[in-house]
Amino acid sequence: MADNELWSRPGTPAAGAPAVLVVGAEPEVLGTLVHQLRREYRTATAPDGVAALAVLEREGPFAAVISDMRMPRMDGIELLGEMRLRWPDTVRVLHTAQADVHAAIAAINDGQVFRFVQKPVPTAQLRATVREAVERHRLAMVEREVLDKTLRASLQAIFGCLELASPQAFARAGRIRGLVAALCAELGLGDAWEIEVAAMASQLGTVTLPAGVLQKLDRGLPLTADEQRMIDALPSVAVRLLGDVPMLDDVLAIVRGVGADGPPRAAAPLVTVGVDVLRAAVDVETLESRGVGTPSAIAVLERDGRYDARVLEALRHVRHVEAARETVRAYRLAELTVGMRIVEDVLAVNGPVLVGRGVVVTAVLLDRLANYRRMGQLAEPVLATVPAA
Amino acid sequence: MSDGAAIRARIADLVTDDDPDDLAFVVRLLRSFPERAPGLLDDLVAAVEAGDAAAAAERAHALKGAAANVGVVTVAGLCGGVEHRARAGSLDGAPGDLQRLREALAGAEPELAAALAGCLRRTPGAAPAVPFTS
Numbered sequence: 133m134a135d136n137e138l139w140s141r142p143g144t145p146a147a148g149a150p151a152v153l154v155v156g157a158e159p160e161v162l163g164t165l166v167h168q169l170r171r172e173y174r175t176a177t178a179p180d181g182v183a184a185l186a187v188l189e190r191e192g193p194f195a196a197v198i199s200d201m202r203m204p205r206m207d208g209i210e211l212l213g214e215m216r217l218r219w220p221d222t223v224r225v226l227h228t229a230q231a232d233v234h235a236a237i238a239a240i241n242d243g244q245v246f247r248f249v250q251k252p253v254p255t256a257q258l259r260a261t262v263r264e265a266v267e268r269h270r271l272a273m274v275e276r277e278v279l280d281k282t283l284r285a286s287l288q289a290i291f292g293c294l295e296l297a298s299p300q301a302f303a304r305a306g307r308i309r310g311l312v313a314a315l316c317a318e319l320g321l322g323d324a325w326e327i328e329v330a331a332m333a334s335q336l337g338t339v340t341l342p343a344g345v346l347q348k349l350d351r352g353l354p355l356t357a358d359e360q361r362m363i364d365a366l367p368s369v370a371v372r373l374l375g376d377v378p379m380l381d382d383v384l385a386i387v388r389g390v391g392a393d394g395p396p397r398a399a400a401p402l403v404t405v406g407v408d409v410l411r412a413a414v415d416v417e418t419l420e421s422r423g424v425g426t427p428s429a430i431a432v433l434e435r436d437g438r439y440d441a442r443v444l445e446a447l448r449h450v451r452h453v454e455a456a457r458e459t460v461r462a463y464r465l466a467e468l469t470v471g472m473r474i475v476e477d478v479l480a481v482n483g484p485v486l487v488g489r490g491v492v493v494t495a496v497l498l499d500r501l502a503n504y505r506r507m508g509q510l511a512e513p514v515l516a517t518v519p520a521a
Numbered sequence: 522m523s524d525g526a527a528i529r530a531r532i533a534d535l536v537t538d539d540d541p542d543d544l545a546f547v548v549r550l551l552r553s554f555p556e557r558a559p560g561l562l563d564d565l566v567a568a569v570e571a572g573d574a575a576a577a578a579e580r581a582h583a584l585k586g587a588a589a590n591v592g593v594v595t596v597a598g599l600c601g602g603v604e605h606r607a608r609a610g611s612l613d614g615a616p617g618d619l620q621r622l623r624e625a626l627a628g629a630e631p632e633l634a635a636a637l638a639g640c641l642r643r644t645p646g647a648a649p650a651v652p653f654t655s
Contacts (some may be wrong), residue, residue, distance in 0.1 A: 164590055202579075249587055252590050255535060255537075272550050
């Protein structure tokens with residue numbers, strides 16, 4: 133570009149104005165879009181899809197993105213598809229030449245894109261489109277807040293019941309959820325709450341299992357054909373329990389996909405990656421419960437060939453990082469503090485599991501354990517890890 | 522639409538009520554395009570001479586976008602044709618297209634210079650129009 137200063141000149145948007153990312157290879161075109169939007173929005177630019185992903189990662193969140201279609205390295209359709217997965221609330225607008233209109237319409241019909249604008253886009257049309265996109269983003273944020281406050285609280289209540297009904301099953305669900313959360317963070321899917329909820333939901337059905345079968349599942353012991361059928365039916369229990377809760381379609385599709393050994397055909401990208409992540413987490417958890425070491429468990433999954441390579445790579449990294457951070461120690465009950473993680477089932481003196489391994493210590497849990505201790509039912513010491521600083 | 526009319530329409534769209542920021546921006550845009558366009562055309566010529574249809578399509582696309590952005594519709598239209606055929610793998614007729622592109626670019630220069638002079642007249646205290654370097 134002959135004159136970089138022109139294109140990076142800041143506008144004068146109000147403080148707290150929505151942020152818009154503008155992506156395109158042509159500096160003049162990019163600069164013109166920024167100029168057209170400069171009064172109402174904070175703008176950032178990127179010359180291609182790969183650079184745009186880096187900006188989203190570093191400078192986000194953005195209310196909207198306007199991307200050119202044809203760019204080097206990663207084109208607009210690919211970028212917006214990736215964004216749909218990783219930043220689903222950033223509203224996507226495609227900026228196309230007339231010759232590419234058919235591809236833009238196809239992208240809208242596929243749900244990748246909210247709108248497209250044709251080059252050179254008149255100022256009024258551009259501003260109206262971005263205003264609509266930003267409003268859509270605002271509504272998505274409101275919806276997300278409602279989701280956070282009500283849906284998550286409701287789900288927590290359901291999972292709280294699981295904890296009361298079966299500490300062992302709850303702990304297993306928590307371990308799977310923890311691994312799923314770490315994998316999602318590693319894969320850049322930190323906003324994909326659906327996958328984490330699916331991890332918990334996939335284990336809800338364990339309340340229907342007889343104690344002996346749950347014990348076998350938790351320990352990774354061999355199951356009879358009848359017992360395996362019970363395990364295979366677990367996703368359908370979750371689907372029955374949660375089927376009428378609004379906004380859980382993708383969550384249930386992930387749970388079903390894990391049960392059916394694969395996502396449905398033409399599933400949304402989130403469902404496909406969710407099934408890959410959750411299936412790998414459940415299967416590693418099962419192998420580790422059987423006493424298989426983490427490297428061997430991952431090797432088993434690799435040999436199987438059905439697991440996504442990116443998920444396996446993330447799994448190796450996550451488990452390695454976790455292992456490096458953890459120091460396991462034996463604690464008396466009085467020494468346990470909030471935030472520690474129980475690494476071995478806490479048993480009553482007469483055998484039943486009081487707290488499953490993997491559960492994070494909370495104030496409520498400490499009270500519960502203190503009660504068991506007072507009644508002389510708790511076997512000490514307890515093996516736990518201190519969270520990494 | 523002729524280049525002159527399209528350039529004026531684009532400027533009218535980008536400049537609101539003689540806003541000094543808008544005028545300054547358009548002035549720089551009208552100076553930047555003729556400075557960059559010959560280089561973009563050279564890149565396209567090099568790709569055509571090398572028989573590289575994929576590169577020719579990309580470069581025609583780049584020049585098309587820059588030209589359309591300032592309203593130089595003849596250049597944008599010719600580039601669109603080259604790009605379309607090059608994406609289908611064909612560079613047939615490209616030498617003739619390149620010749621027409623050179624002519625169209627040369628034909629747009631006075632229109633761009635006139636538009637620039639017009640913007641400078643509307644800009645209080647602006648320096649007089651600087652002729653394009655070719």
